[in-house]
Amino acid sequence: MKIPAMPRLFAKKTPTLAGKKSFWQTLMKQKVLLFMSLPFVIHVIIFKYIPIWGWVLAFQNYWPGKSIFDQIWVGFDNFKWLFRDPVFYQVLRNTLAMSIIQLAFGMVSSIILALIINEVRLVFFKKTAQTISYLPHFISWVVAANLIRDALSTDGGIVNEILLKLHIIKEPIMFLGIPQLFWWIIGASHVWKEVGWGAIIYLAAIASVDPNLYEAATIDGAGRLRRIWHVTLPSIQPIIVILLVMNMGYLLSSGFEQQYLLQNGRVIDYARVFTIYELDYGIKMMRYSFATAVGIFRSVVSLVLVFGANYVAKLLGQERLL
Amino acid sequence: MRRRRLLLLLLMVLTVTAASVMVSAQKTKTFTVFLSEPLPDYPGSTIVGDIIEKETGVKLQREYLVGDLETKVGLMIASGELPDMLTAAHFTSLFKDAGMLIPLNDLVEKHAPNIKRLYAKHWEQLKQEDGNVYWLPIQAIPYDTDDSRYPELGFFINKKVLKEAGWPKIKTLDEYFELIENYMKKHPRINGERTIGYVTLFDSWRSFATTNVPQHLLGYPNEGEFVPVLEAGKFVVRQYHTSNAAKAYYQKLNEMYNKGVVDKETFVLNYDQYIEKLSSGRVLGTFNQYWQVQEAQQILLRDDPESIFIPFPVVLDETIEEYQRDVPYIQATQGLAITTACKDPVGAIKFLDYLIREETQHLVQWGIKGQHYEVDENGHFYRTEEQLKLFRDPDWVRDVFGGPYFYNSFPNLRGIDKNGNSFMPDRQPHLIYADSHESEKEVMDAYGIKAFTEFYNKPRPRKYYPLWTITIPAGSPAHIEQTRMKDVLNAYVPRMVMSRTRDFEKVWAEYVKAISPLMKEQIKVYQEQIDWRMENW
Structure with a gap:
């Protein structure tokens, strides 16, 4: 589906006349801002850059309690093992599939919810609906997983009961026992849990849309749907793109608790994602080096995905993250 | 005067507290x-x-x-x-x-x-x-x-089933399921809810409650993933996952699943749901180690004592002598x-x-x-x-x-x-019988025993016992093999049980093919350790 041309809202910055000289001037001018951002820069360095040193583990046969000089260096053995493991490809497929399902349905549903809530006139109803929709976000997955298990149970679970009462099915369906369904259960439960929470950011973006635009559109004879299509959506488009690019980075790291708690032996081939794989074949076996190797693989792929998405956004002339 | 006395009192309290704090700081x-x-x-x-x-x-x-x-x-x-x-x-x-x-x-x-x-x-x-x-x-x-009131493990059966069938002694797998099936036919609902014939626990690491069973059907106690078999005076580590007992067991579960005796959702239950089902009183049978069902049993003893679970040493067929109880270790x-x-x-x-x-x-x-x-x-x-x-x-x-x-x-x-x-x-x-619950006593009296352990034979002494306490070196090839083997069990056991009866042979063949190459390294480690224990213990 192609979205009709949207008006660009933000005028391009007029290029400054300043050359090299004014760099220091700008710096001095913005010193307060720089000072304010300093703690965050330090935070990022300590918690994101220094731990990269730990990557050396991937090239060792690491054993805890020994100094780095006593460790055995094994080169790329851990990576070779990883790429030769048939389980790895299964894990890659599952992680990508579930992440994409979650990302696509999660974003679309949040945007739709935000649009709908925004159109509601009754303030009381609006607030209540919004609160109820984001409440599940605050339930831990441990509790949520048990709720989902009970709801999908064949033994009096509400989903089966309703379907039976409506005569849509004759026999209760064991939803959690069908491997091919697992991805979709993960997707659906993700939407249920995060839809309201995800909508908040879009609601905030919608709130900042200039009311004049709506008035102008109304005068031009645009109905509600037209206004959503031609004013609201184009206005929040930059946010959507930026969130999409950011989320691309999490494609390979998403999901642990959800899959871990909802999986069972029957669906393991479709449920195991990278984080569970690292746990089962890495940390639980004290193969820290191997777990690190998997982590490196994920980081590298994530970087490629983020830059790739960013590049595509640039090609399409959209707002970019970087 | 009064004020001074109060002050004195306060001072005393203070010193006493201070002293006690000091003393306890020294001592604790x-x-x-x-x-x-x-x-x-x-x-x-x-x-x-x-x-x-x-x-x-x-x-x-x-x-x-x-x-x-x-x-x-x-x-x-x-x-x-x-x-x-x-x-x-x-x-x-x-x-x-x-x-x-x-x-x-x-x-x-x-x-x-x-x-x-x-x-x-x-x-x-x-x-x-x-x-x-x-x-x-x-x-x-x-x-x-x-000795104790309950054995370490067993095929547990609801007291109601035994009572109605006139207190039979259950020996084989076929007898066990026949009793359950018959009772289920007569009583499709218990307390207004659907009767559940048999549940097997398959939740993450607790899944041994399902996969350990073949060794017990062959009469062995809980050795773990493999059993040391006495051959020519020496304990040789053997696998049982593809044994005849395993095949008969999964085939029986498959048959019972398709008949609706085995709970449809048994493979997706987590431990909490399992205990919840057992303690509802409408489950007729389950295999497990006692400590895994004890919680449900205690709830039943309190709320529904007529539905408590009674353990039996069930084996594959009459020819097998059972030694399922632990050698004290x-x-x-x-x-x-x-x-x-x-x-x-x-x-x-x-x-x-x-x-x-x-x-x-x-x-x-x-x-x-x-x-x-x-x-x-x-x-x-x-x-x-x-x-x-x-x-x-x-x-x-x-x-x-x-x-x-x-x-x-x-x-x-x-x-x-x-x-x-x-x-x-x-x-x-002298209290195992005396301190039993009335409902437990009724069963013991009916069978003329003083503890449920008396259904079982005395264990055979095995010096190394048990195999499962041997730890496989972390991250070793045997360890990776073990994880892979468990993956295969996780994937295939539910498939074998839940497939249509005519597909069973096919799934079984696939399972045997998948699991057979994943045992060599583990057997090697276990054999070494068993030999070491036989020599040094």
Whole structure:
């Protein structure tokens, strides 16, 4: 589906006349801002850059309690093992599939919810609906997983009961026992849990849309749907793109608790994602080096995905993250 | 005048408090300890705990297990953040491999006469390759062994089924399912809800409750993933996952699944849901180890005593002699250990020495004499009806009495002491029958037995027993193979049971093909260790 041309809202910055000289001037001018951002820069360095040193583990046969000089260096053995493991490809497929399902349905549903809530006139109803929709976000997955298990149970679970009462099915369906369904259960439960929470950011973006635009559109004879299509959506488009690019980075790291708690032996081939794989074949076996190797693989792929998405956004002339 | 007196009083109170604070500051030692059992946090004050704290001056800062132990252990070792003492079930040796435990030999020799005396029988088994002892097994059997009301494992069947069928003795798998099927036909609903014929537990690491069964059908006790078979005077490690017993077992489950006897959602239940189903009273049968169904059994005894579960030693066919009960053993490969992070190992071992002596054990397990138990003219311990009632309330026992906080994770004594008393109240020989619930007694009377263990044969002595306490070296090829094998079991067992009956052979063939190449390395490790144990124990 192609979205009709949207008006660009933000005028391009007029290029400054300043050359090299004014760099220091700008710096001095913005010193307060720089000072304010300093703690965050330090935070990022300590918690994101220094731990990269730990990557050396991937090239060792690491054993805890020994100094780095006593460790055995094994080169790329851990990576070779990883790429030769048939389980790895299964894990890659599952992680990508579930992440994409979650990302696509999660974003679309949040945007739709935000649009709908925004159109509601009754303030009381609006607030209540919004609160109820984001409440599940605050339930831990441990509790949520048990709720989902009970709801999908064949033994009096509400989903089966309703379907039976409506005569849509004759026999209760064991939803959690069908491997091919697992991805979709993960997707659906993700939407249920995060839809309201995800909508908040879009609601905030919608709130900042200039009311004049709506008035102008109304005068031009645009109905509600037209206004959503031609004013609201184009206005929040930059946010959507930026969130999409950011989320691309999490494609390979998403999901642990959800899959871990909802999986069972029957669906393991479709449920195991990278984080569970690292746990089962890495940390639980004290193969820290191997777990690190998997982590490196994920980081590298994530970087490629983020830059790739960013590049595509640039090609399409959209707002970019970087 | 009055004011002055008040002031004086205040001053006195102040000095007394200050003094007591100083005294206690001098005397109390604090040890941090990680315990691999999931208990709620220590309530701060319990009957048993207060006495122990007063007598030793030791305060424990406990961290109980939350979530998955294997993960927790992995993270603890990776981070190097250790408590003073820890238990980690069968992952204890990983801490030793990482050089994080201190040897106990000298400490015990110099500072712990009780440990030395009470563990003497086991001491050789505890020595590692370097000749050092790094942990104290949670249970020591210093004198004779004792017996219990329930066996370690069994095919459990609802009392209602037995009663209606006229108390039959169940021997084979076919008989067992026939009884369940017949009862189910007659009673499709129990308490207004659908009757569930058979449930099998398949939740993550607890799935052994399903996959261990073939070895028991062949008459073996719980050895673990493999069984040592006596061949020409030597124990040879064999696999049972593709045995005839395994095939017959999965085929039977498949047949029963398609008949609607096996619960449709049995493979997706987690442990909580499993216990919930069992304690509803509408489940007719399940296989498990007793400790995994005990919680449900206790709920049933309280709320629905006619639906309690009775264990039977079920085997594949009449020709098989069963020896399913455990040879009494201590878990030599795991226990409580003192870590390198402990600043006062002498204090720690003295505390453990205090815990293990007979007096403390009587306090932890029986309670205070005259208050929680009585002694008859023969010197035998017993509890009055009122005392029994107190101890039947698990919440009171845990939160007010406090015994369990010094029990499962700390060194304990088991068996019969010199006076003929069992260290464990529910194993007190002359009370096993007497202290049973009325509903349990009805079953025992009907079969003419005094404990459900009497359905079972006496175990065959096996010196190495059991195989499952052998730890496979972390990250080794055998370890990876083990994980892969469990993956295959996880994927194929539900498929075999849930496939259509005519597809069973096909799925079974696929399963055999998938699992067969994944056992060689493990068998090698187990064989080496069994040989070592036969030689050195």
